[in-house]
Amino acid sequence: VPPPPPTLLTLPDVTLLHTLNFCDYLSLQCLRKTCKFFRALVDESLPDSKITDLSVIVQRRNVVLMLTTKISPVHFISFHQRADGCYVGGDRVEKKLPDNSYYLDAFFIDLEILIRHCKSILEKFVVFMHDDQIGAEFCERFHLMMMEKPQLKTKCLHINGVDAAPVLSLLPHVDPEYLTFMNITGTAATPDFSGILALDHWQKVARVHLTRCVIPNVFQDIGHLEVFKTQLQTVMTATDIRLLKDMFLLPNTNLKEVGLCFDTRDNDETMTAELGEIFVIDPEPVFVKSRTWYFKRAQKIVAVTIDVRDARLKKCDNSDNIDYRMEFPALTIQMPQAEDLTDSSTTTTPVSLDRSQRPPHSYKELIIEAIEKSPQKQLMLKEIYANSIRHNLSLHDCFEKVPLRHHDTTLHGPNNSGHYWRVVNVPIEKQNLRKRVRKQQMQPRLVSRGNSSRSVDASPSPASISPTNPLQTSIATQVNGLPNLLSTAAPLQLNPILATLLSSIQILAAQNQNVPTETPAFQF
Amino acid sequence: MSCEEPTTSPTPENNITVVSSDGKEFLLDLKLTEQSETLARLISNFEYDRTDVKKDPVPLGNITSAQMQKIIEWLQHHRYYPKWEQNDIHYSTSFTFETWVEEYLNIPNNEMFELLNAANYLNIPRLFSTICRIMASRITGKSAEQIRTVLNIKTDVKNDVYTGIPIQEDSSSSEDGMSEISLSPSPPPI
Structure with missing residues (x-):
């Protein structure tokens, strides 16, 4: 008896899934409705059957629904009101609904079906309203549709162009448990969104962006957020910054970044009176003109930077628009990664305590120095390597030359010549003696404060350079006299080449004549 | 051949x-x-x-x-x-x-x-x-009912799992609203 002819249902799973991988989201939704077998298959096996982003663009007489899945291109379904009724356009066809149909009615029938069948957690739910009036109507209908239904689960929520009342009626229908990012833009009337503070969403969310709206005294309620960005409608005062800075320094705050856009701010004199001296970076990078203050309390360090951006970076018409950023944290010491070695962008990186920033001397600069200091201004690769190392070995008293002994010669072969280098136990200030003789006269406070805080390593091993000292000096110099900054830092295991480089960085930093000698910005 | x-x-x-x-x-x-x-x-x-x-x-x-x-x-x-x-x-x-x-x-x-x-x-x-x-x-581009016809699939869904509403054989039910709206109403015959 020959077997019955195969059908789509009796195909092996691999074959069937391969076939269905070519189908888009809407086709799979139709296939899903044919029988239970396909309903289970589509729900369980096919990633493209899940919507990731759901976007709604609301205009007067027109709504567009956009569905994004992992694989298929975005699906657009538009609901358009014309004189003779509502037209619905899909990816392939436009269809007129029965007479007297209203486009929002048709839209909400489909949206309800969609949300009812949407079992997964959305990545993004976007409502974009072009018109205040239709926005209010949309939110009211959304509220009526979602009443007594499960809340919409989404990770990111974007609402654009709403007044306070609509946004407060819409938010309760979004499940706060899954919400991590909330981006709300008000209207030209800058509505008061204070009601948001009372919702669960405000407490659960980690990142918030607010634009074109006001929430009086919002800075008191952002301690639990990680990132908060807003556009200030009022003058940004030095008192605001002090308040924010104090919040960053609280022991239990989550704050990582606060960004404020504003039109006007207190002038530098007021800022300086409130916050202390500006930490000047010199040479100032070309594209970022910034004013930076550092604050420290306990183990936390906060950098306050006001960037006066270059005109080409601005979006606003006002050519004096100023962007303000406050960043946390803090001090981490990182070994340079392999990919960092070819990165020349560090040359324009401002000196800062940001963990993502490194000392301002790239390998490029160190190589330039090595070549420039060679007699013929040109070096072979091995000479570059040797020269920069030799430069440092001979520069610092902490390195001592030791002749090869007899058994070393036999070990490395008879033609081998040269010396061993080892690290000798020298007090910190003597390690940098050559460059510091001049410095000590100019910056007595820096050195004396530095000395008082550093403990001398009593027994450095000849085999490995004791790395903490040059590194500490380096960082402390960069941050301009932060004497106790590294005293609690655990000793690092650096390889000798890195330690050498770091010590040369320290010297270059010490050469910088413009580093202020005072430490007014630190408030302990 | x-x-x-x-x-x-x-x-x-x-x-x-x-x-x-x-x-x-x-x-x-x-x-x-x-x-x-x-x-x-x-x-x-x-x-x-x-x-x-x-x-x-x-x-x-x-x-x-x-x-x-x-x-x-x-x-x-x-x-x-x-x-x-x-x-x-x-x-x-x-x-x-x-x-x-x-x-x-x-x-x-x-x-x-x-x-x-x-x-x-x-x-x-x-x-x-x-x-x-x-x-x-x-x-692609067909309603559930059209797929059933083309591929000779007999429906085994009597009631919608989520609503309890019977799925009607004609494709004008609200369940098919999405597909009817966004998909071609009359596919080319195969």
């Missing part, structure tokens, strides 16, 4: 014999087997590409002579294409097919499924992927 490439009469040096499930023997040019992973691996494992090795007929128990005819037609047409390659990304995902392929696969659904299984068994990725795409193109 219509082949665009003239069939060179295979000589014993450069061919193998395959036997279909109904006992019919086919002489197959070794060049043709490069499209099939199963045959290509078999030939390389048994060193059938060497003239001094005795070649036994290869039994293909899952493939009938009619399907084998069809497969050989495909292999003849693709004899100058690159060798088989597993990775699907090299194959098109579009629903437009060259005329030869459309004519070649203008066959009833059940024959198509059999051919798909045979292509899967012999692992001819280019043929396998093409049939899958043809099948997908027949599903």
Whole structure:
């Protein structure tokens, strides 16, 4: 008896899934409705059957629904009101609904079906309203549709162009448990969104962006957020910054970044009176003109930077628009990664305590120095390597030359010549003696404060350079006299080449004549 | 069997014999087997590409002579294409097919499924992927009811799992609202 002819249902799973991988989201939704077998298959096996982003663009007489899945291109379904009724356009066809149909009615029938069948957690739910009036109507209908239904689960929520009342009626229908990012833009009337503070969403969310709206005294309620960005409608005062800075320094705050856009701010004199001296970076990078203050309390360090951006970076018409950023944290010491070695962008990186920033001397600069200091201004690769190392070995008293002994010669072969280098136990200030003789006269406070805080390593091993000292000096110099900054830092295991480089960085930093000698910005 | 490439009469040096499930023997040019992973691996494992090795007929128990005819037609047409390659990304995902392929696969659904299984068994990725795409193109753009008709699927859903509302046989129920709105109402007949 020959077997019955195969059908789509009796195909092996691999074959069937391969076939269905070519189908888009809407086709799979139709296939899903044919029988239970396909309903289970589509729900369980096919990633493209899940919507990731759901976007709604609301205009007067027109709504567009956009569905994004992992694989298929975005699906657009538009609901358009014309004189003779509502037209619905899909990816392939436009269809007129029965007479007297209203486009929002048709839209909400489909949206309800969609949300009812949407079992997964959305990545993004976007409502974009072009018109205040239709926005209010949309939110009211959304509220009526979602009443007594499960809340919409989404990770990111974007609402654009709403007044306070609509946004407060819409938010309760979004499940706060899954919400991590909330981006709300008000209207030209800058509505008061204070009601948001009372919702669960405000407490659960980690990142918030607010634009074109006001929430009086919002800075008191952002301690639990990680990132908060807003556009200030009022003058940004030095008192605001002090308040924010104090919040960053609280022991239990989550704050990582606060960004404020504003039109006007207190002038530098007021800022300086409130916050202390500006930490000047010199040479100032070309594209970022910034004013930076550092604050420290306990183990936390906060950098306050006001960037006066270059005109080409601005979006606003006002050519004096100023962007303000406050960043946390803090001090981490990182070994340079392999990919960092070819990165020349560090040359324009401002000196800062940001963990993502490194000392301002790239390998490029160190190589330039090595070549420039060679007699013929040109070096072979091995000479570059040797020269920069030799430069440092001979520069610092902490390195001592030791002749090869007899058994070393036999070990490395008879033609081998040269010396061993080892690290000798020298007090910190003597390690940098050559460059510091001049410095000590100019910056007595820096050195004396530095000395008082550093403990001398009593027994450095000849085999490995004791790395903490040059590194500490380096960082402390960069941050301009932060004497106790590294005293609690655990000793690092650096390889000798890195330690050498770091010590040369320290010297270059010490050469910088413009580093202020005072430490007014630190408030302990 | 219509082949665009003239069939060179295979000589014993450069061919193998395959036997279909109904006992019919086919002489197959070794060049043709490069499209099939199963045959290509078999030939390389048994060193059938060497003239001094005795070649036994290869039994293909899952493939009938009619399907084998069809497969050989495909292999003849693709004899100058690159060798088989597993990775699907090299194959098109579009629903437009060259005329030869459309004519070649203008066959009833059940024959198509059999051919798909045979292509899967012999692992001819280019043929396998093409049939899958043809099948997908027949599903795409249709309502649930139209898919049932085209693919002869009998519905086993009496009540919607989530609402308890019976799914009606005509596609005007609210459950089909999305599909009716966004999909073509009258698909081209297959």
